[in-house]
Amino acid sequence: MNPIPQETWDRLNVSRESIARLEVLASLLGQWQKHINLIGPASLPDIWTRHIVDSAQLLPLVPGGMQAIADLGSGGGFPSLVLAATQAAHVHFYESNAKKVSFLQEALRQMGVKGSVHRERLELDAAPKSMPEVQLVTARAFAPLDNLLAYASPFMAKGAIALFHKGQDVDAELAQAAKSWKITAVKHSSITDADAVILEVKEAKHGK
Structure with missing residues (x-):
């Protein structure tokens, strides 16, 4: 069951209905993890902090009036399933692994939330014209x-x-990306990992 103090959920503005959906997610992930590697096995006992709250910390940064979200490389569903559980927005999941796609579809069904799972390799399959409009x-x-x-x-x-x-190498990644991109970004300290950040990219244009 959910071990996270209520004050944490209140600070992240997560409702009791959303917490119930997250409990379904945690239970389902534990079942599927026995058969496919959705998350690092060592992190499974700490799924609530390492994965669920780590994903939910995005919520205060999510713009208001959100209608649609795209999650790239959704894997085991973090942060995408947490966003689907807590937001009214439609979440588009991009994942190329067939077994993980099946998990994401089943999680959406059992959690009772909306979303579209796209089995695509972004570097090969997702042409710009086929992409939905998201915020x-x-x-x-x-x-x-x-x-x-x-x-x-x-x-x-x-x-x-x-x-x-992003992790402790975020500054090196920003420096590398700046060689090809003009970036407007803000680093927000992670509430679950002192060495990590949430990188908010407000604008990115290719070329210097």
């Missing part, structure tokens, strides 16, 4: 920043912002 792009433990910006740029060209989970 937010997310990614967690998916790719270096310069690659993420390439995948996110078709969405951002239509006005979306990006929220990326």
Whole structure:
């Protein structure tokens, strides 16, 4: 069951209905993890802090009036399933692994939330013309920043912002990306990892 203090949920503005959906997610992930590797096995006992709250910390940064979100490399569903559980927005999941796609679809069904799971390799399959209009792009433990910006740029060209989970190498990634991109970004300290940040990218244009 949910071990997170109520004051944490209150601070993140997560309702009791959303917490109930997150409990379904945690239970389901534990069942599927026995058969496919959705998250690091060592982190399973600490799923609530390491994955669920780590994802939910995006919520205070999510713009108001959100209608649609794109999550790149959704994997085991973080932060995408947490956003689907707590937001009215339609979440688009991009994942190429068939087994993980099946998990995401089953999680959406059991949690009773809306979303679309796209089985695509972003670097090969997702042409800009086929991408839905979204207001937010997310990614967690998916790719270096310069690659993420390439995948996110078709969405951002239509006005979306990006929220990326990044670790202690964020400054090096920003420096590398700046060789090819003009970036307007803000680093927000992570509430679950002192060495990590949430990188809010407000604008990214290719070229110097």
